[in-house]
Amino acid sequence: xxxxxxxxxxxxxxxxxxxxxxxxxxxxxxxxPIILVQDHMMPAMAEVGRRFECNEYFxxxxxxxxxAMKGALELIRPRLTASGAKPTAxxxxxxxxGDLHDIGKNLVAAMLEGGGYEVxxxxxxxxxxxxxxxxxxxxxxxxxxxxxxxxxxxxMKTTMDALQSAGVRQQVKVLVGGAPITQKYADEIGADGxxxxxxxxxxxxxxxxx
Amino acid sequence: xxxxTSLAINHPDDLRFGVSPKPLTTRHGLTIGxxxxxxxxxxxxxxxxxxxxxxxxxxxxxxQIITGAVxxxxxxxxxxxxxxxxxxxxxTENPAWGIELTRILLDAMEAAHAKxxxxxxxxxxxxxxxxxxxxxxxxxxxxxxxxxxTFDGCAAAGAELLSIESVGGKxxxxxxxxxxxxxxxxxxxxxxxxxxxxxxxxxLNQIARKHGVHCAGDTACGxxxxxxxxxxxxxxxxxxxxxxxxxxxxxxLVGYECGxxxxxxxxxxxxxxxxxxxxxxxxxxGKTAACAHLSPLGNxxxxxCDTWSNESVQNIKLLGGMAPTVYVEQLIYDCRLMNLALAxxxxxxxxxxxxxxxxxxxLDPQAYVLTPESSLAIAQAIVQAPTPLAAxxxxxxxxxxxxxxxxxxxxxxxxxxxLPWLDRIQESVESIPTNESDFINEMMxxxxxxxxxxxxxxx
Numbered sequence: 079x080x081x082x083x084x085x086x087x088x089x090x091x092x093x094x095x096x097x098x099x100x101x102x103x104x105x106x107x108x109x110x111p112i113i114l115v116q117d118h119m120m121p122a123m124a125e126v127g128r129r130f131e132c133n134e135y136f137x138x139x140x141x142x143x144x145x146a147m148k149g150a151l152e153l154i155r156p157r158l159t160a161s162g163a164k165p166t167a168x169x170x171x172x173x174x175x176g177d178l179h180d181i182g183k184n185l186v187a188a189m190l191e192g193g194g195y196e197v198x199x200x201x202x203x204x205x206x207x208x209x210x211x212x213x214x215x216x217x218x219x220x221x222x223x224x225x226x227x228x229x230x231x232x233x234m235k236t237t238m239d240a241l242q243s244a245g246v247r248q249q250v251k252v253l254v255g256g257a258p259i260t261q262k263y264a265d266e267i268g269a270d271g272x273x274x275x276x277x278x279x280x281x282x283x284x285x286x287x288x
Numbered sequence: 289x290x291x292x293t294s295l296a297i298n299h300p301d302d303l304r305f306g307v308s309p310k311p312l313t314t315r316h317g318l319t320i321g322x323x324x325x326x327x328x329x330x331x332x333x334x335x336x337x338x339x340x341x342x343x344x345x346x347x348x349x350x351x352q353i354i355t356g357a358v359x360x361x362x363x364x365x366x367x368x369x370x371x372x373x374x375x376x377x378x379x380t381e382n383p384a385w386g387i388e389l390t391r392i393l394l395d396a397m398e399a400a401h402a403k404x405x406x407x408x409x410x411x412x413x414x415x416x417x418x419x420x421x422x423x424x425x426x427x428x429x430x431x432x433x434x435x436x437x438t439f440d441g442c443a444a445a446g447a448e449l450l451s452i453e454s455v456g457g458k459x460x461x462x463x464x465x466x467x468x469x470x471x472x473x474x475x476x477x478x479x480x481x482x483x484x485x486x487x488x489x490x491x492l493n494q495i496a497r498k499h500g501v502h503c504a505g506d507t508a509c510g511x512x513x514x515x516x517x518x519x520x521x522x523x524x525x526x527x528x529x530x531x532x533x534x535x536x537x538x539x540x541l542v543g544y545e546c547g548x549x550x551x552x553x554x555x556x557x558x559x560x561x562x563x564x565x566x567x568x569x570x571x572x573x574g575k576t577a578a579c580a581h582l583s584p585l586g587n588x589x590x591x592x593c594d595t596w597s598n599e600s601v602q603n604i605k606l607l608g609g610m611a612p613t614v615y616v617e618q619l620i621y622d623c624r625l626m627n628l629a630l631a632x633x634x635x636x637x638x639x640x641x642x643x644x645x646x647x648x649x650x651l652d653p654q655a656y657v658l659t660p661e662s663s664l665a666i667a668q669a670i671v672q673a674p675t676p677l678a679a680x681x682x683x684x685x686x687x688x689x690x691x692x693x694x695x696x697x698x699x700x701x702x703x704x705x706x707l708p709w710l711d712r713i714q715e716s717v718e719s720i721p722t723n724e725s726d727f728i729n730e731m732m733x734x735x736x737x738x739x740x741x742x743x744x745x746x747x
Contacts, residue, residue, distance in 0.1 A: 137523040138468040178419050181462050228335040
């Protein structure tokens with residue numbers, strides 16, 4: 079039986095090449111995809127997240143681990159879908175209308191990908207209509223809205239209203255974040271989740287989905 | 289365009305607040321860098337949309353801001369006031385709005401001058417809205433055209449100092465920061481960034497000449513300050529952010545090569561390096577910018593300032609009054625102390641500067657690279673280099689050397705987990721080819737070229 083600890087370590091150290099090679103061999107050897115994800119890959123990313131939260135890892139280490147995870151997941155995903163396993167949630171991330179800041183949004187996207195979510199990056203200056211389209215046309219089950227300016231925060235409320243008017247509010251969970259955003263504001267506008275930092279995005283997504 | 293090949297300031301003691309080799313005198317007689325530090329107030333709106341429907345309220349907000357600011361400046365007998373109007377994107381996309389608001393601010397400033405003799409000058413900082421297109425169109429398009437119209441109209445209305453936080457090179461730099469990839473940082477700043485700066489500041493210089501105003505300066509805010517904020521959030525090493533700061537001066541310098549004369553923009557924490565090279569006066573912000581972002585540079589940032597700023601504060605009510613008015617007061621008090629030290633003579637000013645520097649420099653590498661001695665060393669490395677690429681390499685290696693030496697000699701604390709990064713950064717910088725074409729060819733094979741329009745950078 080193949081020792082899969084090196085897969086865990088490859089993800090932990092951001093070695094995408096080794097992670098993919100081990101995953102390929104494991105799949106070829108008949109190891110169940112879900113075992114690879116649940117017993118080895120997700121625990122590795124959880125450890126990455128812990129090290130980041132404890133300031134043992136910087137963002138580059140976290141992103142490299144996320145890329146290693148993503149590369150391995152890409153090999154596994156088709157097998158998971160074919161076996162009828164529940165697909166990972168699809169998240170559309172974007173910085174709201176009028177706001178051009180994207181580093182925070184990019185970090186959230188990377189965290190969510192590393193956490194096993196399928197991420198659609200809508201970019202910056204995203205209109206409410208574009209967020210609605212992400213739900214209707216791209217099947218996003220979660221929207222992650224980012225704003226860095228107090229003058230663009232109101233666009234989050236406008237987006238919530240647009241989702242309501244379009245009749246899709248109930249089929250999507252909305253997460254909000256960014257420097258001026260607070261839990262209080264998230265509650266005021268009816269968001270389903272809030273994270274103070276990009277690092278909390280994965281647990282916010284998990285909590286929102288229930 | 290004229291290159292700086294030697295330093296304007298050669299001794300660390302000459303790099304200090306309130307004094308610059310080439311001071312700037314404004315229409316109302318403020319001599320910035322001529323022996324006195326002036327407060328520079330910056331402000332923004334509270335949470336609200338800016339559109340046709342809200343413009344009446346927007347006008348009212350700015351009226352309230354400037355009235356409160358000049359009143360407090362008069363009450364505290366400020367020797368002068370620099371007002372920075374940093375527009376919000378809708379005001380740059382709709383030049384008529386930006387220009388109208390500029391006039392509102394200028395009218396109040398003129399009234400305060402006529403009634404109370406308050407000398408003031410307005411800095412206009414339109415947004416670099418070119419980045420609203422993805423990939424950004426840097427040399428054409430509606431955003432670029434509207435941005436230039438805003439500059440032109442605001443200068444015509446009477447804004448005397450032209451600034452911007454330009455973003456050329458940021459398409460690559462953001463990712464470079466997240467990956468702590470110093471080679472891509474150098475590519476973004478010293479290849480892409482300098483090209484855009486040359487283009488943009490040549491255009492702005494024409495606008496300034498047309499209206500008899502001054503190109504004041506640009507900043508690597510979207511580069512060095514983004515790095516600083518990420519380091520503050522423990523996302524990237526502080527030593528990495530410190531090296532980015534040093535390299536960012538190469539990009540900012542191009543604005544002055546193309547005719548900018550200061551005061552350099554407040555959020556350019558690299559400004560001490562630019563002051564050493566150009567001799568122009570510089571705006572700085574530090575502890576008083578905490579309303580906008582936190583930093584490890586709260587006191588040292590004032591060490592070489594000629595105007596002292598607060599970055600940007602929302603027009604909200606605090607217990608003491610409206611926030612911009614509150615910040616005018618804080619800035620004026622800080623300037624009073626600095627001006628008292630200046631009036632007491634060179635030794636007094638140097639002693640006060642020593643406290644500013646020593647309160648921060650031992651605690652963070654980003655502060656250490658901005659001490660007067662470090663600034664001069666980095667500045668010297670930049671002016672001795674034959675090309676911007678060589679200057680970037682030299683600035684980075686100088687910063688690494690300074691940090692290593694200081695840590696070894698016990699003059700600077702560096703966290704143990706950050707020390708290996710000094711080796712990584714040095715190795716990576718040393719691997720950058722000295723030939724610009726070779727470096728461009730290498731990097732074009734490595735960076736995501738869909739993120740920027742190659743033709744706009746003339747690569």
